[in-house]
Amino acid sequence: MTTSSPPAPRRLTLRILRSLPGAGEAPHWQDFPVEEAEGMTLFIALSEIRALADPSLQFDFVCRAGICGSCGMLINGRPGLACRSLTRDLPALITLAPLPVFELIGDLSVNTGKWMRGMAERLETWIHASASPALTAVEAPMAPELAEAIYELDRCIECGCCVAGCGTLRMREAFVGAVGLNKIARFRLDPRDERSDDDYYELIGDDTGVFGCMSLLGCHDVCPKGLPLQTQIAFLRRKMALQGV
Amino acid sequence: MSRMQDIMTDKVGIFRRGDLLQEAVTELQELLLRSRRIGIATRRAGSNPELVSAYRVQKMLKLALCVAWGALQRTESRGAHYREDHPRRDDAGWLRRTLACWPDPAGTLPRLDYEALDVSRMELPPGWRGYGARDAIAHPATAARAAEVAAIRAAGAQADRFTIQNALMPWEDLLPAPFRGRNARLGETS
Numbered sequence: 001m002t003t004s005s006p007p008a009p010r011r012l013t014l015r016i017l018r019s020l021p022g023a024g025e026a027p028h029w030q031d032f033p034v035e036e037a038e039g040m041t042l043f044i045a046l047s048e049i050r051a052l053a054d055p056s057l058q059f060d061f062v063c064r065a066g067i068c069g070s071c072g073m074l075i076n077g078r079p080g081l082a083c084r085s086l087t088r089d090l091p092a093l094i095t096l097a098p099l100p101v102f103e104l105i106g107d108l109s110v111n112t113g114k115w116m117r118g119m120a121e122r123l124e125t126w127i128h129a130s131a132s133p134a135l136t137a138v139e140a141p142m143a144p145e146l147a148e149a150i151y152e153l154d155r156c157i158e159c160g161c162c163v164a165g166c167g168t169l170r171m172r173e174a175f176v177g178a179v180g181l182n183k184i185a186r187f188r189l190d191p192r193d194e195r196s197d198d199d200y201y202e203l204i205g206d207d208t209g210v211f212g213c214m215s216l217l218g219c220h221d222v223c224p225k226g227l228p229l230q231t232q233i234a235f236l237r238r239k240m241a242l243q244g245v
Numbered sequence: 246m247s248r249m250q251d252i253m254t255d256k257v258g259i260f261r262r263g264d265l266l267q268e269a270v271t272e273l274q275e276l277l278l279r280s281r282r283i284g285i286a287t288r289r290a291g292s293n294p295e296l297v298s299a300y301r302v303q304k305m306l307k308l309a310l311c312v313a314w315g316a317l318q319r320t321e322s323r324g325a326h327y328r329e330d331h332p333r334r335d336d337a338g339w340l341r342r343t344l345a346c347w348p349d350p351a352g353t354l355p356r357l358d359y360e361a362l363d364v365s366r367m368e369l370p371p372g373w374r375g376y377g378a379r380d381a382i383a384h385p386a387t388a389a390r391a392a393e394v395a396a397i398r399a400a401g402a403q404a405d406r407f408t409i410q411n412a413l414m415p416w417e418d419l420l421p422a423p424f425r426g427r428n429a430r431l432g433e434t435s
Contacts, residue, residue: 023290055295056287106291136426
């Protein structure tokens with residue numbers, strides 16, 4: 001009988017694009033060695049780098065569980081959530097860069113909130129109801145299937161991966177992105193929102209909205225929550241086209 | 246910071262004991278003194294995560310000391326605070342709220358004050374809720390209030406739930422006016 005010792009852990013290299021806008025620091029790649037551990041995510045690896053190697057490394061994390069959407073970054077060139085990326089699914093050399101499109105704060109940290117807020121105000125992504133809610137009345141019932149359908153789209157965490165993965169956004173800066181179109185699809189389903197397709201057409205019926213999409217569908221491929229963005233954009237486009245004729 | 250996290254996990258965790266809590270308090274005090282001489286290595290402009298931690302860690306240690314010191318004083322078990330050396334809930338001695346404040350910036354311990362809870366105003370006085378061991382040390386006022394509540398409920402057997410509620414806890418006027426309406430419930434005809 002032979003006793004097999006566990007294989008030595010992999011030595012990973014995290015190649016991180018460092019930069020600090022406005023501080024005269026040219027963007028440059030910096031390599032950090034990390035010893036892989038069982039079940040290690042990029043969140044753990046980055047925290048280890050910050051704790052042991054370079055406390056100035058900027059990156060954002062809140063929930064560590066793919067719910068808050070702060071840790072979107074380019075992982076080997078592909079937008080994704082660092083907290084949900086296991087190092088064992090990645091090669092030993094991992095390049096990390098901040099998400100494009102968004103305002104850069106420094107290193108891997110970008111201001112997705114600013115972009116998302118602009119999008120939300122532009123598309124008015126809230127319930128439009130004429131009557132103020134009756135506080136003491138029992139809530140109006142909703143069919144479970146409809147509630148499920150709304151919830152499916154409401155799972156969006158605004159991480160910005162679809163925006164970073166969007167080819168159209170490279171050409172049209174004002175494009176609302178899959179995240180914006182998904183929001184419209186969500187409020188369109190919601191019976192509490194009294195807006196009509198006519199109103200939605202005013203919001204997304206041009207080439208910064210649903211007609212700007214070139215159907216490259218990078219958004220659909222990279223969405224960490226697996227939202228049905230392809231279906232939703234196609235469906236909205238058909239509805240809006242009908243509205244336009 | 247990771248030392249503080251280890252102390253809190255190991256000694257101020259789910260199962261607590263006086264001697265371990267005392268050790269935790271002592272070690273946290275040492276860490277707090279150390280944290281007051283904290284320095285940072287990076288001089289990078291912009292948002293600096295190291296600087297953020299340096300500011301925060303002193304306050305985190307103060308909070309950790311409020312928790313550990315308060316838990317050490319509280320010689321009973323209550324809710325998530327379980328003391329292996331004091332497994333019974335003691336309403337007679339400990340039905341009161343811990344209020345911690347830090348009057349002396351140079352000190353290493355918070356000042357603890359206690360605010361008693363008024364059993365005679367409770368809708369549901371402390372008692373046995375149908376689970377766990379039935380061994381709590383009762384507060385002297387509990388029995389009287391429990392009888393009072395039972396009497397109000399018996400007297401109002403024919404009344405609607407709003408009337409009973411108001412007899413038990415007559416503080417509707419403290420609610421902001423827009424929220425004083427009578428909430429409808431499913432299956433209830435008003």
